[in-house]
Amino acid sequence: MDAETRITELLVRADEIVKAAPARRDESAVIGQAGEVLERARDLLDEVTDDERRRALASQVSRRIGDLDRALVASFAGPSPGVRRAPTRGVEPARIPPNQHLTAGFPVLHVGRMPDTPDQRWTLTVTGQVVERRRWSLAQLQAMPTVTDRSDFHCVTGWSRLDNDWTGLRVRDVLELAGARPGATHAIVAGHPAYTTNLDLEVLRRDDVLLAWAHDGEPLTREHGGPLRLVVPSRYGWKSVKWVTEIRLLDRDVPGYWEERGYHDVGDPFLEQRFR
Numbered sequence: 687m688d689a690e691t692r693i694t695e696l697l698v699r700a701d702e703i704v705k706a707a708p709a710r711r712d713e714s715a716v717i718g719q720a721g722e723v724l725e726r727a728r729d730l731l732d733e734v735t736d737d738e739r740r741r742a743l744a745s746q747v748s749r750r751i752g753d754l755d756r757a758l759v760a761s762f763a764g765p766s767p768g769v770r771r772a773p774t775r776g777v778e779p780a781r782i783p784p785n786q787h788l789t790a791g792f793p794v795l796h797v798g799r800m801p802d803t804p805d806q807r808w809t810l811t812v813t814g815q816v817v818e819r820r821r822w823s824l825a826q827l828q829a830m831p832t833v834t835d836r837s838d839f840h841c842v843t844g845w846s847r848l849d850n851d852w853t854g855l856r857v858r859d860v861l862e863l864a865g866a867r868p869g870a871t872h873a874i875v876a877g878h879p880a881y882t883t884n885l886d887l888e889v890l891r892r893d894d895v896l897l898a899w900a901h902d903g904e905p906l907t908r909e910h911g912g913p914l915r916l917v918v919p920s921r922y923g924w925k926s927v928k929w930v931t932e933i934r935l936l937d938r939d940v941p942g943y944w945e946e947r948g949y950h951d952v953g954d955p956f957l958e959q960r961f962r
């Protein structure tokens with residue numbers, strides 16, 4: 687059976703579970719089961735060789751996962767709980783983008799479930815417009831040359847957290863190992879459960895763009911995207927994909943999860959590019 691047929695079967699199976707939900711008592715168990723089936727379908731997407739078909743199936747998978755997310759997370763926008771404001775006194779005003787305030791803590795923001803994949807089974811795949819599709823385990827990534835970079839983090843919901851010390855790998859180095867094809871201009875970065883965002887390669891190759899596994903000297907916690915997250919300081923936080931599993935290079939710009947829902951394709955906080 688080819689990947690396409692298997693994916694279609696898994697989609698139908700997930701729909702079945704969801705449609706059976708009203709007859710059951712535990713909604714979150716239903717969401718969990720359907721989510722697992724959809725994650726299996728998503729894992730097979732890479733095996734669909736036809737670009738057009740893969741895109742169509744990917745959007746069917748992510749739309750369904752999105753539906754589960756909406757069932758789990760009633761509201762995402764607006765001030766997040768746990769955001770305590772910090773005084774801006776003594777902070778260089780130019781560091782704070784328009785209409786942002788500083789936060790004292792480190793809020794947790796995401797749609798959908800956190801993955802429970804153990805670190806030993808975590809992999810990162812670099813694929814798409816590359817010379818060679820590559821996949822590394824977390825241990826392999828952590829054996830590569832490591833950097834620590836201090837940067838500011840700006841969430842589109844209004845909070846900014848300054849002076850984050852991120853430790854990990856430069857995305858640029860990982861891209862070099864896979865080899866970007868000449869036509870590659872953009873990337874879709876994917877993280878669990880079906881979260882994606884688009885970035886252009888020029889940004890991804892900057893010094894401060896990391897695949898991080900530590901924050902402020904401590905191992906990155908699961909809720910903040912551990913064991914591996916993308917960090918893109920020059921863009922709003924939604925571009926900093928948590929639980930990152932794949933970087934797919936493309937020869938065009940394709941919107942990700944929030945971009946499909948109206949957020950800006952670029953997302954520069956200093957230009958206040960929140961929505962299109």
Ligand SMILES: Nc1nc2c(c(=O)[nH]1)N[C@H]1C(S)=C(S)[C@@H](COP(=O)(O)O)O[C@H]1N2
Pocket residue numbers: 792793794795796797798840841842877878879881909910911923924925926927928929
């Ligand atoms: N996989 C995944 N990554 C994600 C998100 C998400 O929903 N799923 N949310 C993004 C948003 S909107 C923000 S602001 C940051 C928040 O990171 P934090 O929870 O570590 O503060 O994660 C980003 N990365």
Ligand SMILES: [Mo]
Pocket residue numbers: 795841842843923924
């Ligand atoms: Mo955000």
